[in-house]
Amino acid sequence: METLITLESFVRSAQSASFSAAARRLGLTPAAVSQNVARLEARLGVRLFQRSTRGLTLTEPGERFLREVSGGLETLQTAIANVSLAAERPAGVLKVSMAPAFGLGYLVPMLQDFLARYPDIVPDWHLDNRPVDLINEGFDAAIGGGFDLPSGLAARELARAHVIAVASPSYVARISPPKDPADLQRHEGILLRSPLTGRIRTWPLRNRAGEQVAVDMRARMILNDPEAVCHCALMGLGIAFVATMNAVPHLRSGALVRLLPDWYADIGPIALYYAGHRQLSAKTRVFVDFVVSEFKRQDLAGMFDARGADAGRAHKGTRAKR
Structure with missing residues (x-):
């Protein structure tokens, strides 16, 4: 044999x-x-x-x-x-892919509780800004957006991915803040080039009334990493479109200001992807259940919603000048 x-x-x-x-x-x-x-x-x-x-x-x-x-x-x-x-002791190496900012900001802080509950699981987490091929690259799960869903894979939506316009208070103090999306053309834009397609990313903005408009900003600089875009906004170098999951900590601290608080772009789901066959491994099953439970307990979906309080905060000066 x-x-x-x-x-x-x-x-x-x-x-x-x-x-x-x-x-x-x-x-x-x-x-x-x-x-x-x-x-x-x-x-x-x-x-x-x-x-x-x-x-x-x-x-x-x-x-x-x-x-x-x-x-x-x-x-x-x-x-x-x-x-x-x-035996109620799921075990083994758990190979998971996720974006660096998302992993460091939200998943890594969950590790202590997860390991206390499942001490025989060894996390092997890959923090990388790319969609992975779960089957051919041997991943147990992946968290993010933009994944293909071939036969044999399943997905659990965790939250919606929203993008908002932000800038530092120092930059806002130097400008006449935009009153509507068309005003963004007058400002210095920190733009994102997709590392997968090589194209500069643009998103149609929508508001709560259901209106939708295309937005173009004059390029002050172009980077191919979302965290680098956010960092340049923090430095006061211009206006950037940043995912709410990356922006919320900076909005709370006051390091970033949200512009056009009624407008946002919905770029799809943040989902947890894993093999969808019926006999899912124990380590993957408990990981999926744990992450879904923590998202609900911490209301991360609400936190990432651009229509909510955390992502909706705007600088007092911004509202006063409108």
Whole structure:
């Protein structure tokens, strides 16, 4: 009978067409994965891969074996993971992706309570501003927006992602604050270039009455990182569009002022993504339940809502000049 790691080495190598990529997912060296596959081929008496400098290609017997073994391997892995659930001690490495500002501001502060409740789980959290491929990159879950939702994945919406116009009090003191979105064209804009598309991000603004307008700002500077945009706004370098989840702490402290408090952009959901098969691993299930519960307990969805009190705060001087 083949060992679980031998079969997993074959399946992951087939999925990624690379021993190196499979090794990264399994926490092994490429040589170890290659040796596991070679032992499996020797045991079966067939060649499963054609190997070349361009990568791995499944042979016909390899394709047939992959179809037959993949489902059974996933079932076995899920069964092993769920043994810990039966003992009420979910365990294992929990690999999760999230944006740096969101992770540091909201998820990392949850770690102490989460680890106290589930001491056998080891968080392996990747703070990165990019949508990840959960399946091929071996993530248990991801939190963010803009993810594709292929077959086999599920999503739990945590909050709406709203974007608002902000500036520092020092910048507001030097200008005649905008009274409507069209006024933004007269001011220095700190613009965001999408690291994925290379395009400068623009958002149509809407208000509570349902009106919607397109907004263009004169570029004072262009950056490809949302946190850098927020930091430049804090320095008084211009007006920036910042996600409410990033802006709220600065609005509360007075380091940033919200402009056009009746206007915002809705850029979609902040969601928790994970494998959607019925036998979800215990560690992932308790993580999903914990995060959803904490969002409700702390009312983070309300905090991120641009129509609420936290994101709706505006500088007294701003309102007085309108």
